[in-house]
Amino acid sequence: MTVRVFAAIALLGALVAAVAMWRPAVPRADVGDAGATWTAGVDTPGVVDAFAPDVATLPAPGLGSAWSTAAVRPLQRAFEQAEDLFAFRQDLQPLADAGDPDARWVLSRVDEYCASYARDPAGFARDSALIDGLQLDAARALGAARGRIGTRCGRFVPGDAPTFVQLVERRQDAAEAGSLAAEAALLAMGAPLQDDMDYRRGLVERVQASRDPDAFVALSPAMGVAASGDVALADTVAGTQVHELAWQLAACDLGLDCSASGALMTEYCANGGVCARDARQDFSAFVRDAAVPRQGAEELDRMKKTLVEDAPASRQLLGMVTR
Numbered sequence: 001m002t003v004r005v006f007a008a009i010a011l012l013g014a015l016v017a018a019v020a021m022w023r024p025a026v027p028r029a030d031v032g033d034a035g036a037t038w039t040a041g042v043d044t045p046g047v048v049d050a051f052a053p054d055v056a057t058l059p060a061p062g063l064g065s066a067w068s069t070a071a072v073r074p075l076q077r078a079f080e081q082a083e084d085l086f087a088f089r090q091d092l093q094p095l096a097d098a099g100d101p102d103a104r105w106v107l108s109r110v111d112e113y114c115a116s117y118a119r120d121p122a123g124f125a126r127d128s129a130l131i132d133g134l135q136l137d138a139a140r141a142l143g144a145a146r147g148r149i150g151t152r153c154g155r156f157v158p159g160d161a162p163t164f165v166q167l168v169e170r171r172q173d174a175a176e177a178g179s180l181a182a183e184a185a186l187l188a189m190g191a192p193l194q195d196d197m198d199y200r201r202g203l204v205e206r207v208q209a210s211r212d213p214d215a216f217v218a219l220s221p222a223m224g225v226a227a228s229g230d231v232a233l234a235d236t237v238a239g240t241q242v243h244e245l246a247w248q249l250a251a252c253d254l255g256l257d258c259s260a261s262g263a264l265m266t267e268y269c270a271n272g273g274v275c276a277r278d279a280r281q282d283f284s285a286f287v288r289d290a291a292v293p294r295q296g297a298e299e300l301d302r303m304k305k306t307l308v309e310d311a312p313a314s315r316q317l318l319g320m321v322t323r
Contacts, residue, residue: 075106076214080257085110086155104174105182105214111162111170113263114153116271118161125150141279145269148261164189180210184219188226197232204236208307216251216307217264220244237303242296245287246303253308258283 075092082088089110095103117124128146131139162170168191174182175193184207186192192199204223207215224244227233237243252258258265260280268283269275276286288297 073102073212073214075102076109077257079106079109080262083152084155085114085152086160099177101174101177101179101182104170104177105179108167108170108174108182108185109263111160111167113267114149114156115161115167117149117153118156119158121154121157137277138275141269141275141277142273144279145266145275148266149270180207180212181214181218184215184222188219188221200230201232201236204233204238211254211308213251213254213256216247216254217256220247220251223247237307242292242300243303245291246300246307249284249287249300249304250307252284253304 078088079085089107092103092107092110096107124146128143128150131146132143168186168189171179171182171186171189172191172193175186183193183203187200187203192203204219207219221244223233223236223238224241225239227236227238227243228240230238233239237246248258248264251264256262256264259282260276262283265276265281265283265286276290281289287300292300
């Protein structure tokens with residue numbers, strides 16, 4: 001056996017141990033957006049226009065979580081739906097080069113999503129085949145997640161894999177162009193645009209007021225254990241792993257694709273080894289089934305409601321369509 005095979009088995013062993021005490025959950029329907037599907041190889045401006053919403057049909061301000069910025073952010077939805085992320089990236093590059101902040105942010109998401117495959121495509125495929133061949137319950141969700149990445153990222157090569165520094169630089173460019181999600185991600189990566197208490201506090205407030213699901217989920221790692229002891233965030237939803245999950249669940253409520261095949265669930269499983277027993281389970285059901293005790297679900301829902309509904313400034317932004 002090669003070192004790679006031993007590593008894959010060790011990874012699977014850790015996964016089996018992690019899910020051994022999880023009980024099966026009743027499958028839930030996927031909750032991804034049901035819009036048009038991205039078709040690679042077409043003119044980018046035309047595709048972007050095709051995803052643009054009819055502003056006249058948007059709900060009026062004051063409807064709370066019934067409407068979110070996800071409805072008017074077509075590139076994020078296109079990222080979730082693209083079957084060929086290499087072609088998607090090529091089509092989107094001119095828009096990013098022109099300075100569009102959403103395009104720059106989404107390109108960084110493509111790079112991040114495909115990095116584990118791009119670093120060693122042949123090795124990724126071999127490890128995936130090994131995991132699939134073991135035919136263990138705990139391997140099925142992991143195999144499915146890796147299969148999605150392998151299919152969607154199948155044209156990437158090692159030269160396409162960004163280093164951590166390159167990913168930070170790309171997100172700095174996106175943040176400086178105006179992407180709040182990229183700015184939030186930089187804080188979570190330990191490389192914020194500024195590193196003082198007022199900035200951190202203000203960034204969290206801006207993310208909550210924005211109701212941008214990408215910004216919520218990008219910020220979430222910074223609001224977990226990493227925020228413990230941070231005076232600037234003392235009275236916010238921050239400081240524990242459960243707080244991080246609350247931000248992610250809030251992102252789901254605001255329109256993030258949290259279905260079983262969405263990027264959030266896929267990356268949790270394929271990159272972190274944290275997989276649902278049932279490969280069809282969405283993120284909300286997965287968290288309640290495996291990540292928190294039954295008595296903690298009510299508190300988690302309270303935190304999520306605070307993030308989604310208790311941001312007065314956000315209600316003033318509901319009627320604004322900036323892109």
